[in-house]
Amino acid sequence: MHPSAFERLINETILKFNIAATEADKAFYERLQLHISLLSDLYNTLYGGHPEAALFFNQLIETIVETHSNRSVILKNIDDAKLQKDYWFLSNHIAGMSLYVDRFCGNLQNLPSKLPYLKNLGINFLHLMPLFKSPATESDGGYAVSNFREVEEKFGTLKDLQQLITHLQQEGFYLMIDIVLNHTSHHHEWAQKAKAGEKHYQDYYYMFQDRNLPDAFESTMPEIFPEAAPGNFTWNEECQQWVMTVFHNYQWDLNYTNPQVFIEMLNNIFFYANLGIDVLRIDAPAFIWKQLGTTCQNLPKAHTLLRLIKQCVAVATPGMALLGEAIVAPTEIIKYFGTDNYTAKECDVAYNATQMALQWDALATTDTRVMLAAQEILLQKPYGTTWINYTRCHDDIGLGYDDWMINKAGFNAYEHRKFLKEYYSGSSYNSPARGALFAVNPKTQDARISGTLASLCGLEKAINDNDAAAVTIAVSKITMMQAQSFFIGGISMLFYGDEAGYTNDYSYLNEEGKSYDNRWMHRPLVNWQKNETVNNTDTVEGRIYANTQRLLSIRKQLPAIGDYKNIQWLTPHNIHVAGFVRSYGNQYLYCLFNYNNQTSFITWYVFKETGKQPVTLYDYWTEEEYAVGRDDEYFVLPPYSFCVMEAR
Secondary structure, X not given: OOHHHHHHHHHHHHHHOOOOOOHHHHHHHHHHHHHHHHHHHHHHHHHOOOOOHHHHHHHHHHHHHHHHHHOOHHHHHHHHHHHHHOOHHHOOOOEEEEEOHHHHHOOHHHHHHHHHHHHHHOOOEEEEOOOEXXXXXXXXXXXXXXXXXXXXXXOOOHHHHHHHHHHHHHOOOEEEEEEEOOEEEOOOHHHHHHHOOOHHHHOOEOEEOOOHHHHHHHOOOOOOEOOOEOOOEEEEOOOOEEEEOOOOOOEEEEOOOOHHHHHHHHHHHHHHHOOOOOEEEEXXXXXXXXXXXXXXXXOHHHHHHHHHHHHHHHHHOOOOEEEEEXXXXXXXXXXXXXOHHHOXXXXXXEEOHHHHHHXXXXXXXXXXXXXXXXXXXXXXXXXXXEEEEOOOOOOOEOOOOOHHHHHHOOOOHHHHHHHHHHHHOOOOOOOXXXXXXXXXXXXXXXXXXXXXXXXXOOHHHHHHOOOHHHHHHHHHHHHHHHHHHHHOOOEEEEEOOHHHOOOOOHHHHHOOOOOOOHHHHHOOOOOHHHHHHHHOOXXXXXXXHHHHHHHHHHHHHOHXXXXXXXXXXXXXXXXOEEEEEEEEOOEEEEEEEEOOOOOEEEEHHHHOOOOOOOOEEEEOOOXXXXXXOOXXXXXXXXXXXXXXXXXX
16 A cells, blocks of 8 residues: 555544544554554555455554544553553563452452552552453353453453452552453354354354364364363354364354454454553464464464554554463564564563473472573563563463473483473372373373462472471472562562462362363462461461562562563573572672572672672672672572572
8 A cells, every 4th residue: 555545544534533633642643654554564464365455454444543532531641651661561560460350359349458468468460360251161261252341240340340440540550351362152142143154253263064174274283172172173063064163162263364353353452452451461372373284373474463463552552561371382482572573563571481380390300400491592582572470370380391401401301391290290209299280181191280389389288297397398489489480570470379378279179160170279269367367477378478578579679670681691500599690770680599409509609700790799588798709619598598689
């Protein structure tokens, strides 16, 4: 399209929606002018060959303009404030918690009463797990959405959510919610109409009358849940067709080769943006584009689609950041931040799933070499993007880091993963961990790991054994694991219950719709009588809460923890100790973490090899100051301890 045609399209669309000449509108107009050529290029990469490509592109521009027109003055002011901060989400002052509303506090109306508990802990960012309409026994934890704009009754109403968002903004909280782009529930209106035979809506999904194309797809597509949901297609009796269902048979994959699907889902994205969402978590983006003859994961056009979404958001609702929930191999995760001309122009945030899994690797093996081998990939994250760093979340722990990382550390990849699975499922000799294997593939023996932070660190076994010494060790492990995820930078994210040492909840075994999925063991139902004990540091809950609270407080004191591409990993002088230095301005922080169950020793030279020559080091955790010793002398780290030391 010629530049003059772009200009005409913009002006006609703005006139149609009666955009005024306020400062916010002028800024929007400039953003649209700046981005429209890029929007066109990305759109045409996906849909240029579609017979109605021009019509749908005009609809895309109308959708962007209408979204801005409907955006409240308050949200436009928030947009402006965030744009002036230059990547607001990189700050060390942001600390989050992810939670299921019903299991945490019952419903949305009750959540404001729990904010003092969260603020006292140091939380100012909430990730509310899926809230929107989802069938009770076919919900996949809320990720099988039957209505993207209706809140599930057990949580409350859309009005309750809107009131909560207003309250959170007044209290200085950021909010993240999910959007499931890859699929809908088969109870969604579109799927119901497709079942009824409406061709228009059948084209919203991948539907086939016989097994020829499904079998061709299956020949190259892996299975996501080989135990609970084998295969990638489900026969639907109502419309007599095979439907692509990559996750569960009740989750129908959307067909993004149809531009109408893209426009529909972009409208849902903008609906959430105009509610006042700060970060939109895009669930499973690796799967959103399908192509015959491939794995249908991490395809180039999946990235193109995400880049197009990002550009649309950057124009219409620039205060909302995008998180790509890509739990894939390290080399693939990095690509979700954007590559080449789109570096830092795809997803703003991603889960640092690799680092999370590597911390569990180090805890089981007492060896940090696999963790260190992975850093050359993870450090490729571009400036202007950030990680969510965490030890546990609602999901399982995957061991998807690359074999070469394990081999580089001197281990056999198959035997190494076998050891980890046995260790965390509690089946290996003398393991204190109490978890379970999830999604075991009987063909490959691949599996992931379920369990709470506390149970995997040995607290459940220690309590059951009435072993006070083991409880102390477990609390040390929990604190060290959280410390590394907090001080490595990015957005720190706790999973609810971890701050109070919740162990596995086995009640899911008696609940319909959950008993088949052992991930519910680490999605506890909060007992607020238990949580009240966090105020007593003589209790296990109180010790863990106080340690977590203090870690977050220290984090917020240290500008160098901000994610400004300012981390340098230290030479591994001791295989049991992971260490890095963070710098910002004149501040240098040395962070060391001892994954050994024994005392570890580090030569003082480790604090000098980065070029800084500190005379003293102040540890924010122990509140002790150390004189830097000679190169042939040692700094001592007790078992499962850590330090956060500023060079002086």
